[in-house]
Amino acid sequence: MSLNIFWFIPTHGDGRYLGTAEGGRAIDHDYLRQVAQAADSLGYEGVLIPTGRSCEDPWVVAASLLPVTKRLKFLVAVRPGLHQPALAARMAATFDRLSGGRLLINLVTGGDRAELEGDGVFLDHAERYAQSAEFIRIWREIIARGHTGEAFDHEGRHLQVKGAKLLFPAVQRPHPPVYFGGSSEAAHELAAEQVDAYLTWGEPPEEVARKVADVRQRAARHGRTVRFGIRLHVIVRETEDEAWADAERLISKLDDATVARAQAAFAKMDSEGQRRMAALHERGVRRSRQDLEISPNLWAGVGLVRGGAGTALVGSPRQVADRILEYTELGLDTFVLSGYPHLEEAYRFAELVFPLLPRRVRDGLRDQAAAAANGSFGETVANVYVPRAAQS
Numbered sequence: 001m002s003l004n005i006f007w008f009i010p011t012h013g014d015g016r017y018l019g020t021a022e023g024g025r026a027i028d029h030d031y032l033r034q035v036a037q038a039a040d041s042l043g044y045e046g047v048l049i050p051t052g053r054s055c056e057d058p059w060v061v062a063a064s065l066l067p068v069t070k071r072l073k074f075l076v077a078v079r080p081g082l083h084q085p086a087l088a089a090r091m092a093a094t095f096d097r098l099s100g101g102r103l104l105i106n107l108v109t110g111g112d113r114a115e116l117e118g119d120g121v122f123l124d125h126a127e128r129y130a131q132s133a134e135f136i137r138i139w140r141e142i143i144a145r146g147h148t149g150e151a152f153d154h155e156g157r158h159l160q161v162k163g164a165k166l167l168f169p170a171v172q173r174p175h176p177p178v179y180f181g182g183s184s185e186a187a188h189e190l191a192a193e194q195v196d197a198y199l200t201w202g203e204p205p206e207e208v209a210r211k212v213a214d215v216r217q218r219a220a221r222h223g224r225t226v227r228f229g230i231r232l233h234v235i236v237r238e239t240e241d242e243a244w245a246d247a248e249r250l251i252s253k254l255d256d257a258t259v260a261r262a263q264a265a266f267a268k269m270d271s272e273g274q275r276r277m278a279a280l281h282e283r284g285v286r287r288s289r290q291d292l293e294i295s296p297n298l299w300a301g302v303g304l305v306r307g308g309a310g311t312a313l314v315g316s317p318r319q320v321a322d323r324i325l326e327y328t329e330l331g332l333d334t335f336v337l338s339g340y341p342h343l344e345e346a347y348r349f350a351e352l353v354f355p356l357l358p359r360r361v362r363d364g365l366r367d368q369a370a371a372a373a374n375g376s377f378g379e380t381v382a383n384v385y386v387p388r389a390a391q392s
Contacts, residue, residue: 003328003359006075006337007039007346009049011056017339019305020253025341027056029064035342036065039072043349046073048336053106054113059091066099075104075179080135081121081128086164089142093170101171107136107180107195109388129186131158136178136194142166143175157175181231183211191226192218197334202232202311204295229334230327233302233312234345236320236352247314250340262305297323321356
């Protein structure tokens with residue numbers, strides 16, 4: 001299996017420690033550009049740009065990073081209830097066309113009721129998923145028919161369009177791929193019926209296996225197949241001890257009051273995925289490896305104060321690669337990764353783990369191991385010769 005490895009653009013903040021301004025970084029365009037260009041030059045397939053009121057707008061950010069990257073793909077959110085499907089289809093077609101086919105769509109239903117109400121969305125969990133199913137069906141049809149100039153009509157419970165069409169079609173056919181994540185039954189059914197790739201948050205392999213099997217069976221009933229991926233943080237170091245020490249260091253500035261406030265906020269959400277992330281801390285929040293290592297090399301410490309994806313793979317390069325390969329055995333081929341700080345960790349993961357994975361190599365880029373035969377790595381030795389991979 002050839003893997004698609006994605007990185008992350010930290011539009012909600014970045015730094016060396018969680019839950020504190022100490023070691024924090026200003027999120028401006030210069031920094032986001034550095035992260036995107038690092039991911040592009042290192043050979044990551046693409047980047048996920050998060051969404052929500054805690055983030056800079058993902059479409060504006062993605063558009064600003066197009067001219068400073070070459071091949072990097074952008075996984076950008078559409079939000080039913082905030083976007084109308086016809087407008088979202090025009091936005092997607094424009095981005096896809098101007099980028100030369102570098103757009104991926106992240107369908108986000110949302111799970112923070114207070115945030116949704118602030119944005120004008122007052123539907124409950126079940127109705128949001130019903131609306132999302134209508135939204136993405138309309139979106140897909142408009143974009144797919146844009147290649148032939150056909151119009152599309154839809155009259156549903158939540159959404160209606162009449163004569164919706166694109167005059168300027170997208171590059172990708174039938175439409176840019178749609179990614180989606182969710183842990184509820186309604187989410188699994190939506191994924192099975194409508195999307196191209198289902199992403200789970202980082203749960204233990206046995207839990208991921210159950211989710212994959214359920215979505216796969218549901219998709220088969222619709223006569224469809226779905227690809228699978230996972231969203232994880234990574235803390236990889238040359239030795240296991242170094243990795244765990246840096247995991248502890250990442251949460252070393254947290255106090256119990258900050259953790260309690262964060263967990264109380266998460267508890268108010270109606271997201272099944274967030275509930276599952278929070279459940280990983282039921283044994284307590286004493287910040288130690290023994291409490292928070294929920295599966296070999298899978299650490300729940302990030303989720304103490306971070307909403308959404310709250311687990312990290314922690315270990316040596318070989319250990320992290322092995323855990324990734326365990327997930328591939330369950331049918332996953334896409335890994336959306338991040339690490340703190342995101343600039344340095346993009347390099348670290350690529351340098352330490354890419355050579356250990358059957359990684360998909362993008363068109364126009366050479367795999368680092370293959371390039372080593374003709375290129376040099378590292379600093380010139382004694383002003384005489386350059387080191388090569390075979391000598392390392």
